[in-house]
Amino acid sequence: MGLTIYDIAREAGVSASTVSRVLNSRPGIKKSTRERVERILKESNFSVSEAARGLVNQTSKMIGILVSDIRNQHHIEGAYMIEQHFMRKGYCSLILNAGDTDESKAEYIRILSSRRVNAAVLIGSSFQNEPVRQAIIDYMPDTPIIFQNGEFSLPNVSSVVSDEVVGIYDAAKYLYEQGRRNIAYINNNDTPSNRKKILGYEKASRELCFPRILYVCSDSAESGAEITEKLITEHPEVDAIIYAVDLIAVGGSRKLLDLGKRIPEDIAVIGTDNSPFSMISNPRLSTVDTKLQELSTSCSEILEKAIENPSYTEHVIISPSLVLRETT
Amino acid sequence: MGLTIYDIAREAGVSASTVSRVLNSRPGIKKSTRERVERILKESNFSVSEAARGLVNQTSKMIGILVSDIRNQHHIEGAYMIEQHFMRKGYCSLILNAGDTDESKAEYIRILSSRRVNAAVLIGSSFQNEPVRQAIIDYMPDTPIIFQNGEFSLPNVSSVVSDEVVGIYDAAKYLYEQGRRNIAYINNNDTPSNRKKILGYEKASRELCFPRILYVCSDSAESGAEITEKLITEHPEVDAIIYAVDLIAVGGSRKLLDLGKRIPEDIAVIGTDNSPFSMISNPRLSTVDTKLQELSTSCSEILEKAIENPSYTEHVIISPSLVLRETT
DNA sequence: AAATTTTTTGCAATCGATTTCAAAATTATC
DNA sequence: GATAATTTTGAAATCGATTGCAAAAAATTT
Numbered sequence: 001m002g003l004t005i006y007d008i009a010r011e012a013g014v015s016a017s018t019v020s021r022v023l024n025s026r027p028g029i030k031k032s033t034r035e036r037v038e039r040i041l042k043e044s045n046f047s048v049s050e051a052a053r054g055l056v057n058q059t060s061k062m063i064g065i066l067v068s069d070i071r072n073q074h075h076i077e078g079a080y081m082i083e084q085h086f087m088r089k090g091y092c093s094l095i096l097n098a099g100d101t102d103e104s105k106a107e108y109i110r111i112l113s114s115r116r117v118n119a120a121v122l123i124g125s126s127f128q129n130e131p132v133r134q135a136i137i138d139y140m141p142d143t144p145i146i147f148q149n150g151e152f153s154l155p156n157v158s159s160v161v162s163d164e165v166v167g168i169y170d171a172a173k174y175l176y177e178q179g180r181r182n183i184a185y186i187n188n189n190d191t192p193s194n195r196k197k198i199l200g201y202e203k204a205s206r207e208l209c210f211p212r213i214l215y216v217c218s219d220s221a222e223s224g225a226e227i228t229e230k231l232i233t234e235h236p237e238v239d240a241i242i243y244a245v246d247l248i249a250v251g252g253s254r255k256l257l258d259l260g261k262r263i264p265e266d267i268a269v270i271g272t273d274n275s276p277f278s279m280i281s282n283p284r285l286s287t288v289d290t291k292l293q294e295l296s297t298s299c300s301e302i303l304e305k306a307i308e309n310p311s312y313t314e315h316v317i318i319s320p321s322l323v324l325r326e327t328t
Numbered sequence: 329m330g331l332t333i334y335d336i337a338r339e340a341g342v343s344a345s346t347v348s349r350v351l352n353s354r355p356g357i358k359k360s361t362r363e364r365v366e367r368i369l370k371e372s373n374f375s376v377s378e379a380a381r382g383l384v385n386q387t388s389k390m391i392g393i394l395v396s397d398i399r400n401q402h403h404i405e406g407a408y409m410i411e412q413h414f415m416r417k418g419y420c421s422l423i424l425n426a427g428d429t430d431e432s433k434a435e436y437i438r439i440l441s442s443r444r445v446n447a448a449v450l451i452g453s454s455f456q457n458e459p460v461r462q463a464i465i466d467y468m469p470d471t472p473i474i475f476q477n478g479e480f481s482l483p484n485v486s487s488v489v490s491d492e493v494v495g496i497y498d499a500a501k502y503l504y505e506q507g508r509r510n511i512a513y514i515n516n517n518d519t520p521s522n523r524k525k526i527l528g529y530e531k532a533s534r535e536l537c538f539p540r541i542l543y544v545c546s547d548s549a550e551s552g553a554e555i556t557e558k559l560i561t562e563h564p565e566v567d568a569i570i571y572a573v574d575l576i577a578v579g580g581s582r583k584l585l586d587l588g589k590r591i592p593e594d595i596a597v598i599g600t601d602n603s604p605f606s607m608i609s610n611p612r613l614s615t616v617d618t619k620l621q622e623l624s625t626s627c628s629e630i631l632e633k634a635i636e637n638p639s640y641t642e643h644v645i646i647s648p649s650l651v652l653r654e655t656t
Numbered sequence: 657a658a659a660t661t662t663t664t665t666g667c668a669a670t671c672g673a674t675t676t677c678a679a680a681a682t683t684a685t686c
Numbered sequence: 687g688a689t690a691a692t693t694t695t696g697a698a699a700t701c702g703a704t705t706g707c708a709a710a711a712a713a714t715t716t
Contacts, residue, residue, distance in 0.1 A: 004672055015695065015696045015697075016672090016674090016696085017695070018695065018696075019673095020673065020674055020675085021674090021675095023673090024674080028693070028694065028695090029694070029695085030695090047438060047441040047442045047467055048672085048673070049383070049442070049671090049672055050442045050443050050673095051379045051380075051383050051388060051443075051444060051671090051672080052671070052674090053672080053673055054701090055377070055379050055380050055383055055671090055672080055673070055674095055700090055702065055703085056673055056674045056701045057673085057701085058701075060379060070407070070408050070411070070423075071401075071404060071405055071408050073399075073401065076398055076399060076404055080398050080399050080425065083398070087424070087425070092424065092439065092443065093422075094422060095411075095421070096415070096420065096421070097408065097411055097412060114376055114377070114378045115420065116378070116379060138373040251608060254610055277608075279549075280579060280582070280609075281609070282582055282609065282610040332701090332702055332703080333702070333704095334703095343665065343666045343667080344703080345665075345666060345667080346664085346665065346666075348703065348704055348705085349704090349705095351703090352704080354704095356663070356664065358663080358664060358665090361665085376702085377702050377703065378703095379701090379702080380671090380702035380703035381702080382671090382703090383670090383671045383701090383704095384670065384703055384704045384705085385704070386671070
């Protein structure tokens with residue numbers, strides 16, 4: 001390995017400039033020369049150094065994708081779509097686990113800055129905090145950035161969000177229309193996105209006049225089971241539960257069944273996100289579809305425009321929809 | 329942005345060399361100079377160009393991770409652990425979807441070569457094909473590579489595999505010992521890894537003298553449900569099913585329940601991989617734990633040694649174990 | 657205070673590409 | 687067949703870092 005265009009040039013009896021022009025399909029090279037260089041390029045398994053190329057071209061041809069935890073199905077799905085979209089355009093994706101704390105997330109903005117990514121995507125509302133905001137201002141004030149499920153009012157930051165308020169509101173309204181009168185809501189960690197979900201629940205409670213029964217749960221099926229048991233013990237009257245996350249809903253449903261409740265006869269259940277396993281869970285979970293696919297597609301499109309024209313930004317809100325399966 | 333060390337140097341009234349030395353904590357810089365440069369570095373939010381640095385240092389400080397589909401929980405889990413391990417050492421991970429075809433996978437080897445990654449990880453046995461092998465020989469003959477769940481006999485390629493033969497064999501043997509006599513096996517796509525699973529099933533069938541009932545299924549819960557229905561119709565005597573993949577087993581179990589079968593009373597079910605959802609599925613799935621965690625840890629460790637000493641390779645086989653839950 | 661040693665610093669080359677500009681080679685025109 | 691127009695090519699600068707070597711500055715020794 002370690003071949004450079006100078007090695008190729010020597011072998012072909014031309015200058016490095018000529019090799020470079022062949023590599024980049026530039027015009028003005030005699031056909032016979034081009035073919036000879038191409039042959040040698042192929043024969044010697046030459047591969048250009050993207051680092052050197054990036055240095056002179058002032059571009060890394062990389063997209064930075066920050067996720068708080070790539071093991072999260074929902075997040076990785078978004079990263080996947082963006083990766084696929086940009087790989088077709090010749091970009092590689094730096095998919096990074098930005099970690100739990102605000103500081104580690106800000107640190108990752110710095111890492112992306114050092115790598116000179118052409119654009120960055122922040123997936124998940126957990127990036128919506130001051131250290132990240134400051135890091136963007138300090139280290140990436142001109143790089144196109146897009147927030148998937150979050151927002152910053154900054155000149156280079158676009159956003160695509162799902163309307164969480166409406167999602168939970170619609171779920172509660174549907175349950176109410178089906179005759180449920182004691183609709184509980186189990187929220188997840190305190191993030192901007194989850195706060196909006198509470199708003200939706202409260203709005204429905206206010207408008208439809210049903211009592212608020214609100215619990216908070218951490219991000220696992222086990223925790224969902226635990227909190228659900230507590231909920232049912234303290235509020236035996238509950239006849240419907242909305243969960244902020246599908247995984248938690250699956251854990252909760254399982255516990256309800258174990259406690260001898262029938263789903264949906266005794267208690268209806270609705271999750272959030274329309275995760276892949278919500279469809280294979282037993283019973284199949286009804287859920288608020290936050291339209292991940294559309295979110296990601298929109299994300300890629302906006303980012304592409306922003307890369308071409310760095311002053312371009314766009315802010316999109318996508319309406320969720322209810323997917324009714326066996327738990328309602 | 330776009331500040332260079334020359335800008336910093338001018339500001340601090342020193343040369344670029346001095347700035348570089350401060351950046352890399354090199355000795356032999358007067359304390360007062362170091363502090364002044366550091367202050368200016370911080371004040372101006374300088375971030376080094378890793379591309380330029382990589383060019384002179386002949387290293388990209390990147391690890392390439394190739395996965396056929398990052399949305400696959402099982403694969404991404406492996407990528408996650410490697411990413412975490414190397415991020416702590418200052419490396420970024422290029423996690424790429426290498427796609428379905430052999431050619432696209434080989435193409436990604438070329439991409440990693442252009443990016444001059446310090447090492448590469450190929451996750452999943454689907455990389456075990458001739459075009460990839462040739463691409464490694466042509467484009468990355470000296471870069472440390474490790475295969476997670478696959479193998480190439482090449483001087484720069486290490487491997488970590490789970491012993492698939494033993495995994496399925498043990499599952500079948502366990503079922504037999506529990507009194508099951510008509511143990512079917514449902515395999516997935518024809519890959520080296522899945523062929524080994526068949527070997528394990530056949531070995532058990534031969535040694536324990538039970539009839540072979542083998543079906544093949546594609547990689548989804550729906551397909552699992554479909555094939556399972558076919559199996560039960562054609563072989564009503566079956567009293568246990570082993571599946572090559574947890575997801576397929578979940579789809580299959582669900583169908584068995586729908587058909588009025590009791591699990592495990594009428595039919596026992598065992599999946600493979602101990603995927604996250606095997607624990608939350610209903611009923612909770614018994615499964616062959618292929619020890620993903622250990623596999624990945626081992627992977628990172630070997631790769632780290634190989635980066636330090638490029639001639640280092642290692643081949644590890646990890647024994648799977650049975651995780652018994654509610655379907656057996 | 658001069659000579660010597662040690663500590664700090666800067667110059668210039670280097671990494672592997674791309675690109676501008678001018679020179680060389682080729683083709684067209686008279 | 688000489689001149690002009692056009693096509694190909696190469697030399698050298700550039701991108702933003704790092705580093706070996708020599709010069710300058712500071713600290714020690716005499």
